[in-house]
Amino acid sequence: MGIFDYFRQPKKGSAGVAKERLQIIVARERAARSGPDYLPAMQQELLQVIRKYVEVDDDAVQMNVDREGDCEVLELNITLPDHEESRG
Amino acid sequence: MARIVVVTSGKGGVGKTTTSAAIATGLALRGHRTAVIDFDVGLRNLDLIMGCERRVVYDFVNVINGDANLKQALIRDKRVDNLHILPASQTRDKDALTEDGVERVLGEMAEEFDYIVCDSPAGIERGALMAAYHADEAIVVTNPEVSSVRDSDRILGILASKTRQVEQGGDPIPGRLLLTRYSPERVERGEMLSIEDVGEILAIDLLGVIPESQAVLNASNAGQPVVMDMESDAGQAYDDAVARFLGESRPLRFVDAPKRGLFGRLFGG
Numbered sequence: 105m106g107i108f109d110y111f112r113q114p115k116k117g118s119a120g121v122a123k124e125r126l127q128i129i130v131a132r133e134r135a136a137r138s139g140p141d142y143l144p145a146m147q148q149e150l151l152q153v154i155r156k157y158v159e160v161d162d163d164a165v166q167m168n169v170d171r172e173g174d175c176e177v178l179e180l181n182i183t184l185p186d187h188e189e190s191r192g
Numbered sequence: 193m194a195r196i197v198v199v200t201s202g203k204g205g206v207g208k209t210t211t212s213a214a215i216a217t218g219l220a221l222r223g224h225r226t227a228v229i230d231f232d233v234g235l236r237n238l239d240l241i242m243g244c245e246r247r248v249v250y251d252f253v254n255v256i257n258g259d260a261n262l263k264q265a266l267i268r269d270k271r272v273d274n275l276h277i278l279p280a281s282q283t284r285d286k287d288a289l290t291e292d293g294v295e296r297v298l299g300e301m302a303e304e305f306d307y308i309v310c311d312s313p314a315g316i317e318r319g320a321l322m323a324a325y326h327a328d329e330a331i332v333v334t335n336p337e338v339s340s341v342r343d344s345d346r347i348l349g350i351l352a353s354k355t356r357q358v359e360q361g362g363d364p365i366p367g368r369l370l371l372t373r374y375s376p377e378r379v380e381r382g383e384m385l386s387i388e389d390v391g392e393i394l395a396i397d398l399l400g401v402i403p404e405s406q407a408v409l410n411a412s413n414a415g416q417p418v419v420m421d422m423e424s425d426a427g428q429a430y431d432d433a434v435a436r437f438l439g440e441s442r443p444l445r446f447v448d449a450p451k452r453g454l455f456g457r458l459f460g461g
Binding site: 118125133 | 341346382386
């Protein structure tokens, strides 16, 4: 840091980006680990079924298993494209 | 009965072998009968870091196969009493470490030592799983860098389910974080993940922080565990980690950037 930089706003370093990216990927991978073994296969099959009707991305189907008390809640999130075209 | 400690990380090149050598040497220097085992079949390196590469006659796989007994294969350290090294085999046979064989050898060693330090290979293949399976506790070596932190989290997931203790219905083994190659200056500039950042993501207890240091390369060049270089920052940081490992409480050192005066801040690099 030289004399001119000293008067500038300190710019945000790359460590903040690193932390953010890590928090997201680690949370995602932990969720995948803790879920039932059939989850990835079910996710793939759901994706195939949806693709019979709508063209969607590979990551369009997100699944998450949460525990609430003795209840397991399967959360299913399907992202459709902005202008879906039915293939009929 | 010995306490078995696995030094692991998932990612390669983060300092597992340096750490295994330093922790084992530190334990032996405190009078504990200690053995350190290289589990990296095919890529033996602990012998070099410990400076005993020319004294290797038999290895871990020879003992498992019954080609040699434990006494013949264990190398007694010439500098530190109570310290023994069991080198890895250079065989290319991936299945050389059999489950029964590893269990038998560790069982035999457990009678003679207070601590057995298992230097895990990188990755999550057989060697790494074998090194972790019998452990009573884990030291997870991590660099403050995205791929290393992610791999450490993956290893923590494996440690939570794939140890003998868990398979026998016990609790997951305790694992502690050793953050290595830490640069306080870069953290202060916002260019490197901080101790707090990594701690928040991995959510495990901190065993120690080893600063990025020339002393580590000097130690490996010389084949002398860095903990023996007590003049150096890294040597002292490893000594602190060993003390904490044994239950002592010691404050963290070498984790703050040196304060610079106004002159330094204006003209410094």
